[in-house]
Amino acid sequence: MTNYQALGIAREDRDQRRIATLRNLDFFGAPHAALLFMPEVGDCVRTAADVGMWAQTFLLSLTAHGLGSIPQTMLGFYADTAREALKIDASHKMLFGVSFGYVDKTAVGSDYRIEKVPIDESVTLHV
Template sequence: MPSLGDGVRTAGDLGMYAQNFLLSLASRGFAGIPQAVLGLYADTVRAFLDVPGDLKLLFGISFGTADPAAAVNAVRRGRVPLQQSVYLHDTPGVLGQQ
């Protein structure tokens, strides 16, 4: 990530790029996982990939083909209903609101 201004807008742009990259991977049959924890190992990643020191590493994306037989791909998590986590103002009819 280049140092521009306060870095917030640059980080936002990178997030939008990452989302589109992940969607592009999915549309081509690949899987991708964004990993912000890689930023904690910036020096190691920078040395391995020969990234200049004036660039900040915000996150990495691992990608490839998924293994449907892997145990981790069988994990399922429940979700709370949207009504418990989202409040919409002045939007009658959305999420069953009156």
């Protein structure tokens, strides 16, 4: 199921799809958002991996405390705005944001989950 299907929006309904996409910009109604920036170090690959690991731990911690979270790459399109508002140096690159808070389980789409591939498709074991 796509997130549009979860929201009850037909694929051809461009207006509603646009409105749904714009929900990214109000953090899907979440009261908090963490914006993840990283310093430019070398080719940035290792630093990005470090921040990714930090982010995964953050998401798991939120879940463990009963909160919901939405990683949002789209917020990175507004990195300049975020840097300006938060006085963050241009040398720090934004990876993505995470909106979070207690989930409104009555909200349409709040139970949307991305289908994950089975572990044997994503991991190769060499034994």
